[in-house]
Amino acid sequence: MADTDKPTTVAEATSPITAELADFIALQAKEYGLYVAAVQIHHGTALAYNPGDAIPIENCERLQYVEQGLAVKVGTKEHKALLESLGR
DSSP states (O other): OOOOSSOOOHHHHSOOOOHHHHHHHHHHHHHHSSEEESSOEEETTEEEEOTTOEEOHHHHHHTTTTTTTSEEETTSHHHHHHHHHTTO
């Protein structure tokens, strides 16, 4: 039977970020921080990205979204114009 007299503390309920998890978070930030959708992008009939959504580098480059005008690189004047048009 559980000891209900002693409440669980926050430290016991959560775990700290390990070095491995920190590396994974940094990798995700790098992968999803370079390109955003300029328009709605569909994969077949399914909506894949809305304007302003982050796009993984690998998808953007493999499917040539920038070359097709579907995505913009973060930090460019096109990106800034997109953010303004989205009210951000």
